[in-house]
Amino acid sequence: LAAFTAPYDRPGYALFQAHCQRLIADAELERRHVRQRAVGLAPLGERGWRVETSEGGLEARRVLLALGLSEQPAWPDWARRLRAEGGPVRHVFDSDFHTATLPAWRRAVVFGGGITAAQLALTLSVRQPGAVTLLMPHPARVHQFDSDPGWLGPKCMRAFDAEPSVVARRQMIREARHRGSMPLDVHRDIRRAARYGEIQRLEARVAAAAVTNGDIRLVLDNGDCLTTDSLLLATGLDARRPGGDWLDAAIAAWALPTAPCGYPVVSRALRWARGLYVMGPLAELELGPTARNIAGARKAADRLAQGAERQRAKRQAAA
Ligand SMILES: Cc1cc2nc3c(=O)[nH]c(=O)nc-3n(C[C@H](O)[C@H](O)[C@H](O)COP(=O)(O)OP(=O)(O)OC[C@H]3O[C@@H](n4cnc5c(N)ncnc54)[C@H](O)[C@@H]3O)c2cc1C
Structure with missing residues (x-):
């Protein structure tokens, strides 16, 4: 099972699958997995957000949008x-x-x-x-890689983080990929x-x-x-913002900030609005060109965890 491939000792497919299955089991994700399509999003004030689905609504204090591009094959x-x-x-x-x-x-x-x-x-x-x-x-x-490995750390991310313009950031992402x-x-x-x-x-x-x-x-x-x-x-995935009509409607209705490329403008903690967070491609103007990959998912998870920890500390200090 533990097969690795040169260069960079990449884990084999079977090992990667086993690792994922283990994580799913450890976090008991099967038990928590609700299989429905999100079709709408509305704020509930202090109580968070309501996600409309094809079979009713789900309400939560925090909602994280982790839509990928996988449903958007690019057709010439x-x-x-x-x-x-x-x-x-x-x-x-x-x-x-x-x-x-x-x-x-x-x-x-x-x-x-x-x-x-x-x-x-x-x-x-x-x-x-x-x-x-x-x-x-x-x-x-x-x-060898989708983008220079320097984008995983400060070598390339320093300039990206320092760039205030989301238009320039989009251009940096385009050029990096x-x-x-x-x-x-x-x-x-x-x-x-x-x-x-x-x-x-x-x-x-x-x-x-x-x-x-x-x-x-x-x-x-x-x-x-x-x-x-x-x-x-095998013409790749369409790079337009994922989510489609229901997310377009939510952006318009709740004035969620977006860049000219249509993607969310979010805080360093990946917060799009109070109680609403993003990761994956939706977070790429904050996380850079690796946002769509597993490395980007890890970066996003770190930032979300740090944000949650900061909020907890603030609440404790105020209590
Ligand atoms: C051929 C290929 C090879 C790749 N290889 C690598 C690799 O080696 N390493 C790497 O790091 N990355 C790789 N990637 C990138 C890869 O896509 C990501 O790493 C990872 O799969 C992204 O996961 P995700 O959950 O962000 O997005 P996705 O896998 O796209 O998942 C998004 C999910 O959201 C669901 N969804 C969308 N809209 C709704 C809705 N309205 N309601 C409910 N659910 C919804 C979708 O059904 C989907 O299940 C590869 C991509 C491709 C296409």
């Missing part, structure tokens, strides 16, 4: 049109997408330039070697797979796309054409 416009026409196109981050249950294909095309596209193409090529094309819209961007990148070992794997004919690797953008006789025909910007009966998008 041309792919949306193909989907609307009933073409065989799917996004790897669709909730019902499972590689193992993908029906057999004649020619699968994986579209994307980052680690997810590369790993998906490699996985599929094991099932049907030689019948997978990895279509990358840009040359490989090789980076290595979007559509892959680590060196994965890059080596796709080069090897292409050399041995297990995958076909192309670098081009899609200039036009159409559904013809149930297949998809892609015209590439280098003039080439590709026909596929299984187009798989």
Whole structure:
């Protein structure tokens, strides 16, 4: 179980899963887990907030919004049109997408330039070697991490923390992220797979796309054409603020402060309003580019715990 992978001795998948299961059990999260969709948010004054759900309301003195981007797969416009026409196109981050249950294909095309596209193409090529094309819209961007590890600590965060403008902070986050990148070992794997004919690797953008006789025909910007009966998008997640309509309505109704990019402007303690807190992507203007990752979740948890501790100390001092 305790398998680690070079470089950086990364924990293997099974170990990570076991660790998560252990945390869930220790904190008895199953017992506390309410499975409902939040559809509204309203303040209750001193009593905190009421979260409307599809099956009634939940009231709490403190509410923490920890919405991720996982429900927002990014679809290029041309792919949306193909989907609307009933073409065989799917996004790897669709909730019902499972590689193992993908029906057999004649020619699968994986579209994307980052680690997810590369790993998906490699996985599929094991099932049907030689019948997978990895279509990358840009040359490989090789980076070991999503962003410089300096963002985990003061090396990069000092300047971010000192920056008062949320517009400038957004720009710093944008520049820090290595979007559509892959680590060196994965890059080596796709080069090897292409050399041995297990995958076909192309670098081009899609200039036009159409559904013809149930297949998809892609015209590439280098003039080439590709026909596929299984187009798989690995085009990442849409970076717009998560939450959608109900959060838009709450922001408007309760004057919750947001930056021009739409994301919350929160205090150092991740407080958006009295009794209302954020973490994950919603906290990125405060936590920086790692906010969406596990490291960011740890930073957020530390700040929330420190904030709660300060409030407790204040209450005790006042008593
Ligand atoms: C392919 C891939 C690989 C990654 N690898 C790493 C990695 O190696 N290391 C790392 O640190 N990070 C990695 N990440 C980033 C990863 O997304 C985060 O680390 C982590 O999963 C984020 O967790 P989260 O809880 O913030 O967000 P999510 O996992 O997106 O969870 C948000 C949850 O909120 C729920 N939700 C949303 N709206 C509502 C609503 N209205 N009502 C109720 N529930 C709602 C969603 O259903 C979801 O369950 C990876 C991401 C991807 C896509």
